Amino acid sequence: MIxxxxxxxxxxxxxxxxxxxxxxxxxxxxxxxxxxxxxLATFAIVGNYLYTVxxxxxxxxxxxxxxxxxxxxxxxxxxxIETVFPFKDKLFxxxxxxxFIYSIEDPAHPQKLSSAISPTVMRRCDPVVAxxxxxxxxxxxxxxxxxxxxxLAVYNITDITHPVQVYTYPVSEPYGLGYxxxxxxxxxxxxxxxxxxxxxxxxxxxxxVYLHDGLYQDVIPYQNxxxxxxxxxxxxxxxxxxxxxxxxxxxx
Amino acid sequence: xxxxxxxLISSLVVFSCDPKPAQFRPPDIYVPVYGxxxxxxxxxxxxxxxxxxxxxxxxxxxxIFQNDLxxxxxIIDNKDQNPVKIAFLHIPLNTDIAIKGNYLFxxxxxxxVVFDITDPAHPQFIKRVSxxxxxxxxxxPPFTNVYFQCPDNSKGVVVRWEKNDSIxxxxxRR
Numbered sequence: 001m002i003x004x005x006x007x008x009x010x011x012x013x014x015x016x017x018x019x020x021x022x023x024x025x026x027x028x029x030x031x032x033x034x035x036x037x038x039x040l041a042t043f044a045i046v047g048n049y050l051y052t053v054x055x056x057x058x059x060x061x062x063x064x065x066x067x068x069x070x071x072x073x074x075x076x077x078x079x080x081i082e083t084v085f086p087f088k089d090k091l092f093x094x095x096x097x098x099x100f101i102y103s104i105e106d107p108a109h110p111q112k113l114s115s116a117i118s119p120t121v122m123r124r125c126d127p128v129v130a131x132x133x134x135x136x137x138x139x140x141x142x143x144x145x146x147x148x149x150x151x152l153a154v155y156n157i158t159d160i161t162h163p164v165q166v167y168t169y170p171v172s173e174p175y176g177l178g179y180x181x182x183x184x185x186x187x188x189x190x191x192x193x194x195x196x197x198x199x200x201x202x203x204x205x206x207x208x209v210y211l212h213d214g215l216y217q218d219v220i221p222y223q224n225x226x227x228x229x230x231x232x233x234x235x236x237x238x239x240x241x242x243x244x245x246x247x248x249x250x251x252x
Numbered sequence: 253x254x255x256x257x258x259x260l261i262s263s264l265v266v267f268s269c270d271p272k273p274a275q276f277r278p279p280d281i282y283v284p285v286y287g288x289x290x291x292x293x294x295x296x297x298x299x300x301x302x303x304x305x306x307x308x309x310x311x312x313x314x315x316i317f318q319n320d321l322x323x324x325x326x327i328i329d330n331k332d333q334n335p336v337k338i339a340f341l342h343i344p345l346n347t348d349i350a351i352k353g354n355y356l357f358x359x360x361x362x363x364x365v366v367f368d369i370t371d372p373a374h375p376q377f378i379k380r381v382s383x384x385x386x387x388x389x390x391x392x393p394p395f396t397n398v399y400f401q402c403p404d405n406s407k408g409v410v411v412r413w414e415k416n417d418s419i420x421x422x423x424x425r426r
Contacts (some may be wrong), residue, residue, distance in 0.1 A: 032352060032353030033312075033313065033352070033353065034350075034351070034352045034353075035310055035311055035312030035313075035317075035350065035351040035352070036310070036311045036312075037308070037309075037310050037311075037350060038308055038309045038310070040308055041308065041348060041350070042347070042348045043348045043349060043350035043357065043359075044350065045350045045351075045352050045357075050350060050352075050357055052348075052359070052364075052385070054385050054386050055386050055394075056386070057386075059384060059385075061357075061364065061381075061384075063352065063355075063357070066352060066353050066354075066355040066366070067355065067366065067368070067378050067379060068379060069357065069364060069366060069379065069381055071381060071384050214306075217306075218308075218309060220309055220310075220311050222311040224333075225311075225330060225333060227309055227311055227316055229306060229307075229308070229309045229318065230306065231306055232303065232306060233303040233306050233318065233326075234303075234306070234309060234316060234318050234328065234335075236316075236330065236333070236335055238333060248333050248335065249334075249335050251303075251316075251318075251326075251328055251335055251337060252302060252303050
């Protein structure tokens with residue numbers, strides 16, 4: 001049974017484009033920087049293209065003229081498509097039943113790759129961040145996501161189409177996540193923001209827990225600011241020292 | 253033997269009288285929210301306001317953007333880590349955005365809209381690309397095993413479905 005609005009609990013599987021800024025740089029003309037979304041996005045900009053997902057489709061907009069986007073392509077993907085995340089030259093598209101992997105080597109014409117991440121390995125409802133050859137996913141058991149144990153899971157993604165789970169750590173109700181340097185930030189709803197040391201990437205160790213107000217949903221580590229989406233709005237932390245966030249302000 | 257039967261029957265009665273069987277759960281109920289097409293496509297820049305239903309977040313340069321579910325985008329200036337809400341960009345039915353080179357892309361019902369945010373406190377409307385996103389289903393909510401108020405077309409277009417478990421059980425079900 002779906003308990004809350006479609007927005008939160010139907011969230012499938014999310015990547016955080018750790019190289020978003022760098023991948024957008026080559027096609028940028030000086031000041032044309034690209035922003036950074038959270039781990040629940042349905043919009044993603046890579047270079048001169050805006051990719052969006054809706055219920056059944058992936059849309060490709062050419063934004064080389066930013067003021068005049070052109071719909072270039074529409075791919076029928078499946079049903080209940082919920083998130084899109086760029087990682088390197090791939091798009092990972094999350095649905096409740098499957099993760100579709102598209103190559104955007106030809107950015108205007110995404111090509112479906114033959115293999116997808118098996119939902120038994122990295123299931124739906126699993127926000128993920130990727131860093132080099134490691135991916136962190138939060139698996140939770142409430143809502144429609146299934147499973148028996150909520151946890152932070154660690155995958156070896158040396159072969160990105162065949163992630164191998166190498167480590168797990170129990171977490172009560174994990175949602176979005178992100179990292180800055182060797183610290184991983186995991187949103188754990190009413191339990192706050194969990195910090196993990198990932199200097200050993202395949203074996204994160206808990207450092208600390210931060211809890212100010214609201215339910216922690218998602219996070220964007222952005223320069224020296226950690227932007228947290230909570231149920232009340234946004235909470236900002238200074239992460240100049242990435243393992244000792246300092247509360248800046250709660251914006252409601 | 254008869255005693256045994258009575259015992260069995262009475263135990264059944266006791267169990268069936270349990271006021272809260274473990275399996276009981278009230279059904280989810282959805283109600284349609286109506287709008288007119290002209291209302292749906294009206295955007296405007298408003299003064300900063302409190303967040304109602306905190307939505308997705310987006311970072312761009314010194315600015316932070318947060319969707320307020322189905323109503324628009326809070327624009328927050330985070331210059332020198334002194335965050336201040338500077339405007340609310342009202343976009344009906346908006347859920348997500350992305351930004352490149354001072355252009356903000358947002359969904360607005362079935363359309364993609366573009367704003368110039370060179371001055372983020374005063375976004376300027378630039379472009380609308382119509383009918384590129386699917387509309388909300390006019391007949392029923394996108395869930396199964398739920399009850400919902402039967403849509404009434406005379407009230408306008410169904411712009412979204414809202415969960416509301418406090419109303420009496422409606423007739424429509426799927």
